[in-house]
Amino acid sequence: xxxxLEAQFAFLKExxxxxxxxRASRLIDDSRFENSAEHSWHVMLYALVLADxxxxxxxxxxxxxxxxxxxxxxxxxxxxxxxGNVDYAAKAAEEEAAAERLFGLLPDDLSHEFxxxxxxxxxxxxxxxxxxxxIDRIPTPITNLEIGGGSWVDYNVxxxxxDARVGTPINTGTPGIWSWLRPKLATWFARNAG
Amino acid sequence: xxxxLEAQFAFLKExxxxxxxxRASRLIDDSRFENSAEHSWHVMLYALVLADxxxxxxxxxxxxxxxxxxxxxxxxxxxxxxxGNVDYAAKAAEEEAAAERLFGLLPDDLSHEFxxxxxxxxxxxxxxxxxxxxIDRIPTPITNLEIGGGSWVDYNVxxxxxDARVGTPINTGTPGIWSWLRPKLATWFARNAG
Numbered sequence: 250x251x252x253x254l255e256a257q258f259a260f261l262k263e264x265x266x267x268x269x270x271x272r273a274s275r276l277i278d279d280s281r282f283e284n285s286a287e288h289s290w291h292v293m294l295y296a297l298v299l300a301d302x303x304x305x306x307x308x309x310x311x312x313x314x315x316x317x318x319x320x321x322x323x324x325x326x327x328x329x330x331x332x333g334n335v336d337y338a339a340k341a342a343e344e345e346a347a348a349e350r351l352f353g354l355l356p357d358d359l360s361h362e363f364x365x366x367x368x369x370x371x372x373x374x375x376x377x378x379x380x381x382x383x384i385d386r387i388p389t390p391i392t393n394l395e396i397g398g399g400s401w402v403d404y405n406v407x408x409x410x411x412d413a414r415v416g417t418p419i420n421t422g423t424p425g426i427w428s429w430l431r432p433k434l435a436t437w438f439a440r441n442a443g
Numbered sequence: 444x445x446x447x448l449e450a451q452f453a454f455l456k457e458x459x460x461x462x463x464x465x466r467a468s469r470l471i472d473d474s475r476f477e478n479s480a481e482h483s484w485h486v487m488l489y490a491l492v493l494a495d496x497x498x499x500x501x502x503x504x505x506x507x508x509x510x511x512x513x514x515x516x517x518x519x520x521x522x523x524x525x526x527g528n529v530d531y532a533a534k535a536a537e538e539e540a541a542a543e544r545l546f547g548l549l550p551d552d553l554s555h556e557f558x559x560x561x562x563x564x565x566x567x568x569x570x571x572x573x574x575x576x577x578i579d580r581i582p583t584p585i586t587n588l589e590i591g592g593g594s595w596v597d598y599n600v601x602x603x604x605x606d607a608r609v610g611t612p613i614n615t616g617t618p619g620i621w622s623w624l625r626p627k628l629a630t631w632f633a634r635n636a637g
Contacts, residue, residue, distance in 0.1 A: 261488065267481075313508075
């Protein structure tokens, strides 16, 4: 019992460091960059509020657990900005090693459960994963529209890039939201094109 | 449909401000104070990892939703430090008004669902609420033990105060954790008593 609790708390203490992983996205008042822990909270709230946009078979409780865990690997592997120049194969190997080390701090039953949830999310093949990956992409454009572009300006992003890197996952998991969001993005980029 | 999405996103944008509500607790590397959004993420992780400590009837999925929403009222009402001097009746009235305004941004079905979850958490009477309120109290002592006292030093806290304000809720929802944690706290306070 005590050994089990020690392992559970070793993981929970290590997980605290996700609060110090900074993303390319910002707060909606543009006061600072966002960290991956508060982002994880926000995307869970997005998932619960927008659950009516998911395919009917989606288990929202599994989605919330996926999103709770989805970025923990960044404690070791860092955040990969969606519009940055990233070696995706190298990043995937780093994240797999991070999942082994971090979830490996837990007792075996929890370690397996969490790795399964994280790998399901990463694979993007289950209905829950498609919805979770769509939700994960929505907050940054919503915020960027409010703050004059945010990371779009920092990374010189074009509407074509948005369609490919943001539109594809959003349209896959929540097409109703992409239909609503795409015209707002088109208007913004038409007004702000270099 | 569009009106519904507009209401959903109005709430999600307003909720972003929880990332700017600072608590009296700190990160585990003692680099800064913690905000209520990243705290909310962390307590959800605590709940999922420590679910085996809950009463057998507890619905962990409802607990996760409660903890996702439990601090959103702080956007209007602010955080009330557990060892601070707080007028609890006035704070409760402020939080009730905050719940009406903030959850009131949502479509009616979600507004009712979220207010019900938040009021269930606040009341502390259901098995889920007892577990959630216990979990909400655990991370700060875990962190303070790592960083030389943290908010205990700032607020001149005694072990008697810890027993009353932290021990009571933890022991109510997760007695197995309190039995494990209490001796560690007693040792720390014996070594560091003024």
